[in-house]
Each structure stands twice: as C-alpha cells, then as structure tokens.
Amino acid sequence: MSSALPSSTAEPQLRPKLTVAAGTTARAALEAAGIDLNGPSGVVVVRDSADQLRDLDVPFEATDQVEPVAIDSPDGLSVLRHSAAHVMAQAVQDLFPDTLLGIGPPIENGFYYDFLPKRPFTPDDLGAIEKKMTEIIKASQRFSRRRISDDEARVELETEKFKLELIGLKGQPGNTTPTELNAEEASQVGGGVLTMYDNLNRDGELVWTDLCRGPHLPTTRRIPAFKLMRTAAAYWRGDQKNEQLQRIYGTAWPSKDALKAYLVQLEEAAKRDHRKLGAELDLFSFPDELGSGLAVFHPKGGVLRKEMEDYSRRRHEESGYEFVNTPHISKQTLFETSGHLPYYADGMFPPMEFEGSNYYLKAMNCPMHNLIFRSRGRSYRELPLRLFEFGSVYRYEKSGVVHGLTRVRGMTQDDSHIYCSKEQMAGELKNLLDFVIDLLRDYGLDDFYLELSTRDDSPKFIGEPAEWVEATEALRQAALDSGLDLVPDPGGAAYYGPKISVQARDAIGRTWQMSTIQVDFQQPKRFGLEYTGADGERHQPVMIHRALFGSVERFIGVLTEHYAGAFPAWLAPVQVIAIPVSDDQVDYLYDVAKALKEQRIRVEVDSGSDRMQKKIRTAQQAKVPFMLIAGAQDAENGAVSFRYRDGEQRNGVPVEQAVQEIADFVASRKNSSPSVADFG
RNA sequence: GCCGGCGUGGCGCAAUUGGUAGCGCACCCGACUUGUAAUCGGGCGGUUCGCGGUUCAAGUCCGCGCGUCGGCUCCA
Numbered sequence: 001m002s003s004a005l006p007s008s009t010a011e012p013q014l015r016p017k018l019t020v021a022a023g024t025t026a027r028a029a030l031e032a033a034g035i036d037l038n039g040p041s042g043v044v045v046v047r048d049s050a051d052q053l054r055d056l057d058v059p060f061e062a063t064d065q066v067e068p069v070a071i072d073s074p075d076g077l078s079v080l081r082h083s084a085a086h087v088m089a090q091a092v093q094d095l096f097p098d099t100l101l102g103i104g105p106p107i108e109n110g111f112y113y114d115f116l117p118k119r120p121f122t123p124d125d126l127g128a129i130e131k132k133m134t135e136i137i138k139a140s141q142r143f144s145r146r147r148i149s150d151d152e153a154r155v156e157l158e159t160e161k162f163k164l165e166l167i168g169l170k171g172q173p174g175n176t177t178p179t180e181l182n183a184e185e186a187s188q189v190g191g192g193v194l195t196m197y198d199n200l201n202r203d204g205e206l207v208w209t210d211l212c213r214g215p216h217l218p219t220t221r222r223i224p225a226f227k228l229m230r231t232a233a234a235y236w237r238g239d240q241k242n243e244q245l246q247r248i249y250g251t252a253w254p255s256k257d258a259l260k261a262y263l264v265q266l267e268e269a270a271k272r273d274h275r276k277l278g279a280e281l282d283l284f285s286f287p288d289e290l291g292s293g294l295a296v297f298h299p300k301g302g303v304l305r306k307e308m309e310d311y312s313r314r315r316h317e318e319s320g321y322e323f324v325n326t327p328h329i330s331k332q333t334l335f336e337t338s339g340h341l342p343y344y345a346d347g348m349f350p351p352m353e354f355e356g357s358n359y360y361l362k363a364m365n366c367p368m369h370n371l372i373f374r375s376r377g378r379s380y381r382e383l384p385l386r387l388f389e390f391g392s393v394y395r396y397e398k399s400g401v402v403h404g405l406t407r408v409r410g411m412t413q414d415d416s417h418i419y420c421s422k423e424q425m426a427g428e429l430k431n432l433l434d435f436v437i438d439l440l441r442d443y444g445l446d447d448f449y450l451e452l453s454t455r456d457d458s459p460k461f462i463g464e465p466a467e468w469v470e471a472t473e474a475l476r477q478a479a480l481d482s483g484l485d486l487v488p489d490p491g492g493a494a495y496y497g498p499k500i501s502v503q504a505r506d507a508i509g510r511t512w513q514m515s516t517i518q519v520d521f522q523q524p525k526r527f528g529l530e531y532t533g534a535d536g537e538r539h540q541p542v543m544i545h546r547a548l549f550g551s552v553e554r555f556i557g558v559l560t561e562h563y564a565g566a567f568p569a570w571l572a573p574v575q576v577i578a579i580p581v582s583d584d585q586v587d588y589l590y591d592v593a594k595a596l597k598e599q600r601i602r603v604e605v606d607s608g609s610d611r612m613q614k615k616i617r618t619a620q621q622a623k624v625p626f627m628l629i630a631g632a633q634d635a636e637n638g639a640v641s642f643r644y645r646d647g648e649q650r651n652g653v654p655v656e657q658a659v660q661e662i663a664d665f666v667a668s669r670k671n672s673s674p675s676v677a678d679f680g
Numbered sequence: 681g682c683c684g685g686c687g688u689g690g691c692g693c694a695a696u697u698g699g700u701a702g703c704g705c706a707c708c709c710g711a712c713u714u715g716u717a718a719u720c721g722g723g724c725g726g727u728u729c730g731c732g733g734u735u736c737a738a739g740u741c742c743g744c745g746c747g748u749c750g751g752c753u754c755c756a
Contacts, residue, residue: 120684232751233683240753244683247751279691288729288747344756364756398681399747401754494756518756545756582713609710610718617717631715643716651715 017065020046026066027056027218035068037218040255043068044222045079045215053079055215058145071222072254081106083143083217084133084226084252085113090199090208091132092117092248095125101210102162102236102245105184109262110251114234116162121231121246129248130228137223141199141207143216148194153211156196162236163211167194185237188212225259226252269508274560275404281565281622283556283573284405293402293409295553300573303602304556307571308443309390311669312414312548315439321388321416326368328392332358338367339462339526343495349396349409365391366520366545369417370527373541378531383541384420384428390552391415405557412552419529419541425471428544429478429517436502436515436548437482443559444568444671445514447505449485452476453492460495463522471519471542472498496522499545506562514558518545566645568671569625569662576603576662577619578640581612581631588635592628592655599663616643625674626662648676 018029026046027037036042037056045053046066053075054066070076085104092115093099102114115121121129148156150167157163166188188211197216199208217223229249236242253259270276278284283301286294297305313323332351335341340348344363351358362368369387378385392412401407420428437448454472455461461468479486479500493499499518503511520543523529530538549555559567569575576596578589586607596603606615612629619627627643633652634640640658641651653661665674 123685230750231684234752235682238753240682244752246683249751286747292747340756347754347756395755398754400681400683400752402748407755496756579716581715584713609712611712611714613714613716614718615716620717627716629716633715641715647716649716 017067018046020060020064020066022061022063023059025057025059026054029066030056030068038222040224040258041070041072042222044071044076044217045069047075053215055143055145056218057142071217072258077254078106079215079217080223080254081111081252082212083220084223084250085111086143086197086199086208086210086212086216087133087136087220087223087226088129088228088248088250089113089115089210090136091129093208095128095132100162101160102234102247103166103185103188104210105188110229110249112247112249114162114236114245114247116243116245120233121248123231126228126231126248130226133226133228136199137220139201140219140221141201142219143214144198144200145214145216146196146198148196150194153194153196156209157211160211163188166211170194182238186213223252224254225256226250227259227263265508269510272508272561272564273404274406274557277560277565278405281573283560291409292399293397293407295405295408295410301556303573304559304567304571305552308549308552308555308559309414311442312439315435315442316388316416319386319435320384321386324369324372324387324389326365326372326389326391327362328394329359329361330368332360334367334371335360337526338364338370338523339496340364340367347395347397349394361394362391363393363395365389365393365413365415366417366523366543367527369415370523370529370543373417373419373529374527378419378529378541380421380531380533380539383531384418384424385541386416386418388414388416405553405560408551408553411554413547414549414552416546416548418544418546419524419531420544421531421533421539422470422542425519425542425544426474426477429474429519430481432517432544432546433478433482433500433502436517436546437484439548440502440504440514442669443555444562445504445506445558449487449503449511450479450482451487451489451492451501451503451513452479453489453494453499453501455493455498456491458491461493462495463497467521468498471521475500475517475519494518494520496520504558506558507564510561512558514550514555515548516546516550519543520545566623566625566673568669569666569674570669572623572625573602574604574622574624575601575666576626576628577615577622577624578603578605578628578630579612579615579619580605580607581629583607584632585630585635589628589630589640592630592640592659595655595659596662599659601659601662601666620645620647628658642679644675645673646675650676650679 018033020026020029030037030043045055047069048054048064048066053069071080082105089101089104096117098118100116104111104113153167154164166185195212195214196209197212197214198206201207227250229251232247233244234247235244251262253262281300282298283304284295284297287296332341348363349361351360372387373385390412394410397407397409402409418428452475455468475498497518497520499516501513502515504514505511524540524543530540533539578593580586580589589605593603593605616627623645625645628640629643630640637652639652639654641649642653643649661679665678
C-alpha cells in the first residue's frame with residue numbers, strides 16, 4: 001500500500017480575486033470584502049499573483065491581486081497542519097527543554113515533527129504534549145513572520161544543529177531550486193530568503209520561534225481540531241547512516257466533526273486489516289514456531305488460495321502459457337550465473353553447505369526457467385515461449401519490515417517468464433498488459449494506474465544504454481496504449497531492466513502495487529540463451545518477467561482488505577450456510593445441501609444446538625454470502641428462505657430454483673455480494 | 681537492521697504500592713425446540729512468550745533472546 005486514506009479535502013472554491021494595495025495586508029482586503037476568516041471554511045492565507053501563499057497579516061510591498069485560500073482547501077489544510085506542527089514543537093520544547101528540532105512538515109491528513117530529545121518519547125508523553133498544545137491554541141498566539149539573513153540565523157539558531165545544517169544546504173539567496181533539499185526540508189528554509197516565525201502571545205511577548213518558510217495561520221486559535229497519533233523513530237534526512245530522531249505524528253482538521261470523521265475512517269480501515277480478519281475468519285496464521293513472516297493457510301484460507309489459483313491457471317492456459325515446475329533450492333552457481341549473487345545475497349536466506357557446495361533457497365524463479373529454456377535447442381517457431389509456475393520463493397526480509405501477508409519471508413509467486421524475439425517484444429508487452437489488467441478486473445479490482453520505472457545514471461544499472469532505451473520505449477508504448485494513467489518512476493527500475501507496475505486502488509481508495517512487468521536483456525546473455533531464427537542464424541531472445549498477483553499471499557491480503565472479508569461468492573470459503581428454524585428441519589436441509597454439493601457449491605448445515613437467531617448471527621459474522629433458512633412451513637412446501645449479507649430476505653423459494661440461482665450466481669463470478677436485486 | 685510500545689487459556693481483555701491468576705467469546709455437556717444478528721445452566725482449558733537475574737515472594741522489577749505492533753531505512 002502506498003498512500004493513506006483519501007482525505008476528505010474540499011475542492012478549492014472559486015472566489016473572485018481581491019486587490020491588496022501596497023503597504024496594506026491581505027486581512028484588510030478580505031475584511032473589507034466581508035469574507036469569513038474564522039469559520040470552518042474561513043480564509044487563512046492568500047495566493048498572490050506569483051502563485052505564492054502569503055500570510056494575512058504581513059503587509060504587501062507592492063499592490064497585487066490575490067486569491068483567498070480557505071482552511072478546508074488543500075492548501076489551507078497544509079497551512080493548518082504545518083501550523084499545528086509548530087504548536088507541537090513549541091509544546092515539546094516547553095515540556096522537554098533540551099530537545100532539538102528537526103523538520104516539521106504537513107503530510108497527507110496531518111503533520112509530523114522530528115525531534116532529538118534527551119530520551120525517546122513514550123505514548124504517555126503524547127497526552128502531556130496534547131494538553132500543552134491545547135493551552136497554546138487557547139492562548140491565541142500570533143504567527144509573526146520576520147526576515148533574517150543567513151548569518152543572523154546562524155547566531156540565533158546556534159544550538160539547533162539540524163536547523164544549521166538546513167541553512168547550509170539551502171543554497172544562496174536567489175537560488176529557488178535547492179537541489180540538496182527534498183520538499184519537506186525545503187518547507188522549512190524555502191529557496192532563497194530565510195524567515196523566522198515568532199509566536200507572540202496576546203501581549204506581543206515572544207514565546208517561541210522557529211525557522212520556517214511559512215506561511216501560517218494568523219493565530220494558533222485557528223487550529224480547530226487536532227490529535228497526536230503516534231511516536232516513531234526516523235533517520236535525519238531519511239538516511240540510515242544519520243542520527244535517528246524521534247518523530248511525532250499528528251492530524252489536524254478544520255472542524256471537530258472532520259477530525260471525528262477521519263478517526264472513524266481509520267477505525268473502519270482497521271476493521272479491514274487482513275491480519276485481524278485472517279484470524280477472525282480462520283483463514284491463516286503465523287505460528288511463532290515457524291518464524292517471522294512465514295504463514296500457514298487454514299482450510300478456509302486454503303479454499304481461497306485454491307479458487308484464486310484455479311482461475312488464474314485456467315486463464316493462463318487459455319492465453320498460451322505452458323506450465324512448469326522447479327525446486328525450492330539450488331546450488332550457489334546458478335545465482336552467480338544469473339547475476340543475483342553477490343548483488344542480492346543480503347536478501348536471500350544464508351546458504352546451507354553440504355557435499356562441497358553451497359545451496360540457497362531460491363529468492364526468484366527466473367534462473368530455473370532459463371534452464372528449462374536452455375535444456376534443448378529452441379526454434380523461432382516456439383516463440384514467444386511463455387513459462388508459468390506458481391513458484392515458492394524465500395526472501396530474507398529484514399525483521400522490521402515483515403508485515404502480515406503483504407511482506408513475508410516465504411511466498412508463492414504467480415511467476416512467468418516470456419522468451420520472445422526483439423521484434424515480438426512490443427506486441428507481447430501490449431498483450432501482456434491487457435491480460436494482466438483483465439485478470440485483475442476479474443478478481444474485482446478495477447481502478448488502476450501504471451508506474452513506469454526507468455534507470456537513472458546510478459552504476460547499479462547494467463547493460464547497454466541502447467537496449468534500455470528500446471525496452472523502456474516498448475513498455476511506455478504498451479502503457480500508453482492501455483489508456484491508463486502513467487506515472488514516471490525514474491531510477492526505480494530493476495538493475496537489469498525497466499519495468500511497468502500496475503497499481504490498484506482498493507475499495508477505500510488505498511493503492512497497492514500489484515503486477516510487475518519487467519524487460520530483461522541481461523539474463524538471456526548471462527545464460528547464453530539462444531534460438532535458431534528463420535534465417536538459420538542463432539539469436540538471443542528477450543526475456544520478460546512478470547508476476548500478476550505479486551504473490552499469492554499478498555494478493556489474498558489485498559483482496560481481504562478490499563472486500564473487508566466479505567469475499568465474492570465464487571471465492572468465499574463457505575458459500576452457503578443452511579440454518580434450520582428447529583431441529584426438525586435438519587435432515588431436510590441436509591438434502592438441500594446435497595443438491596448444492598452436486599453443483600460443487602461449498603455448503604454447510606448448521607446443525608448445532610444454538611438457536612436460529614444465533615446461527616444467523618454466526619453466519620453473518622463469517623460473512624457467508626448465502627444463508628438458506630428453512631422452518632416447518634418451508635419443509636412442507638419444498639422451499640427455502642434466503643437471507644443475504646445485507647440482511648435482506650426472500651422467503652419460500654422452491655429448492656430446485658434456489659440451488660440453480662446459487663449455482664448460476666457463483667458461476668457468473670460476480671464480485672458484488674448477492675442480494676434480492678440480483679434475483680428479481 | 682534501527683527507535684519505541686506490547687506479549688496473560690484458541691480469540692478479546694482484567695489483575696491495587698511485587699503477595700503464586702479472573703471475565704467474556706469460542707469449545708464440551710445438559711436442559712429448552714424456538715421464523716431472520718447472542719436461550720439458560722454446568723464444565724474443560726493458563727509453567728502469565730522463552731532463558732537468566734533481583735527478592736522471603738515476580739504476570740508485575742532488571743538483562744538477553746524470540747515474536748508482534750507503529751514508524752524509519754529497505755523491498756531484485
């Protein structure tokens with residue numbers, strides 16, 4: 001997952017531009033125009049004609065046309081959150097006086113500030129900091145902008161070593177494109193002239209100050225709602241070699257209601273967490289005894305896997321793939337040939353030594369597929385040769401990154417390697433991308449964009465520049481032909497070739513990297529792969545790597561969150577649960593279940609001693625798509641009553657019809673939950 | 681890997697300043713035979729993640745390890 005929850009950001013309102021005369025403030029112009037400065041959509045800054053955001057209370061040097069920016073617009077929210085970060089930093093330095101400041105930018109849905117405290121913050125500290133922040137907000141401190149020279153700043157900030165470093169990196173005045181600073185860092189020092197923001201209390205007394213580009217809210221009072229979320233560690237300037245700072249994350253909103261809505265949204269997202277649902281729905285677990293990042297699938301999770309894989313196999317079969325199988329372990333020399341060792345030794349489990357050789361668990365399937373290609377002479381008539389395998393690989397993910405099913409140490413890739421001629425490459429990539437998107441849609445993901453990862457001038461990228469260009473352009477063309485949005489990712493390529501990755505948005509707007517398609521000229525070279533062309537000459541094939549689910553495990557994790565555990569009927573571990581009103585209908589329902597089983601429907605009869613209401617509750621919590629309920633009346637009429645996931649019901653449906661409806665619905669692979677509307 | 685939090689029956693939680701573990705769900709048994717989200721009663725189940733230490737006494741304090749959570753870094 002890359003992005004967080006969608007923010008409930010309001011669209012910027014179109015407002016007429018206002019004139020701010022030289023020597024006057026934006027506030028004066030806004031007040032004269034009767035524009036609200038205080039409400040949940042009140043204006044907090046303005047955008048000038050140079051597209052810069054400016055404080056309301058700083059006089060303009062020259063007359064200008066400005067656009068009001070409301071607190072609930074995207075820019076307004078950033079200003080709010082950045083100001084909240086300042087308030088938090090003030091609170092922290094107040095409570096923990098020897099704490100040094102890092103940077104404190106706004107981020108999606110909130111803000112953070114990095115600190116170097118004498119001791120790390122604890123969760124308990126957050127409460128105290130929040131309380132102090134509330135005091136600062138109530139004190140209605142003014143954010144007051146002050147220009148300062150680099151030399152003055154160095155004196156004023158002599159104890160703040162991180163701020164001094166930023167000033168040094170900022171570049172000379174007039175240089176508006178600092179290349180050393182990322183966007184977050186630039187928000188502190190800007191590109192040219194340095195400014196300080198002084199927090200002044202009602203008496204005009206200076207209570208706190210921070211180096212900052214701004215702009216800010218007029219006063220701390222304009223922070224209507226905030227909450228500190230968590231503490232974490234973060235490396236200074238994002239580099240593992242640097243000092244580790246303590247980061248505090250917070251969120252801030254234009255109203256208490258908006259904050260509450262955001263917190264509810266987080267709770268909803270937490271309910272979909274596949275790790276939680278995996279346990280609740282009895283799908284999989286991670287036994288400590290196995291080790292970190294190693295999952296076992298329980299029978300219900302096993303059904304999911306099987307259905308997912310079966311459908312994938314079928315589609316691959318129809319699309320000209322050939323199925324192969326390779327072992328989980330290999331001698332070291334194979335990975336030397338492929339070039340993965342020593343490059344990626346850190347990412348592999350350490351080798352086992354026996355019979356005079358080092359054996360590695362495979363972290364990728366491609367070298368073994370290459371051996372299959374090379375096992376005999378190949379003709380151009382065989383190309384494109386598409387080898388497919390559900391191949392289990394093992395990767396030594398660092399202990400801190402293992403996460404549920406989405407980042408594991410043992411996984412099964414739906415891995416495919418396609419060998420084709422250079423001439424075939426462009427067409428093959430296009431077909432492949434269509435195939436991938438089409439198949440993902442069948443599993444219910446239907447909102448995508450693409451990312452094109454290319455090389456930069458880093459030495460890690462190997463191979464001929466001309467080949468990179470050719471492969472990159474072929475990928476780009478395939479991406480453009482798909483009509484999907486394409487986001488560039490310079491420097492993100494694998495060391496052996498460029499790639500396209502398919503990003504999918506789930507039901508609540510989060511994005512996940514799904515499939516990757518990579519072009520590789522290197523391995524064919526390293527393995528000496530060749531085929532005989534129509535011309536009788538030997539040629540080197542192009543190799544395309546491609547995984548569609550990424551891994552089966554990860555895909556199950558993503559689908560679990562996408563559907564919040566309420567899987568489509570065709571995937572659901574239990575598709576039908578039959579519930580008798582009283583014990584007298586148990587045998588009757590076993591007959592109904594038998595008829596369903598003949599249609600290969602996964603059905604259970606709840607013959608336990610619970611009351612019917614309890615059984616309905618249990619089935620509902622198990623998110624079973626169809627409940628079939630039968631009482632004396634139904635049994636007498638040879639009928640059953642449906643209850644769907646949404647609680648709707650249809651009573652007195654003849655058994656034969658009910659069985660057919662369910663079988664048809666499952667066969668349709670509809671991804672929405674069945675409901676009354678589906679059956680008219 | 682780094683920083684911090686957490687680790688109590690299958691699951692979710694409780695246990696005063698250290699004084700040798702309780703509850704709900706699930707599970708098992710019994711009673712009740714019920715028409716759309718929890719019937720009642722009884723029972724089983726824990727070497728409090730592991731190892732070591734402090735103490736008369738450790739779930740509680742300390743150290744190490746493992747696992748996990750939140751971030752950072754990483755993700756062929």
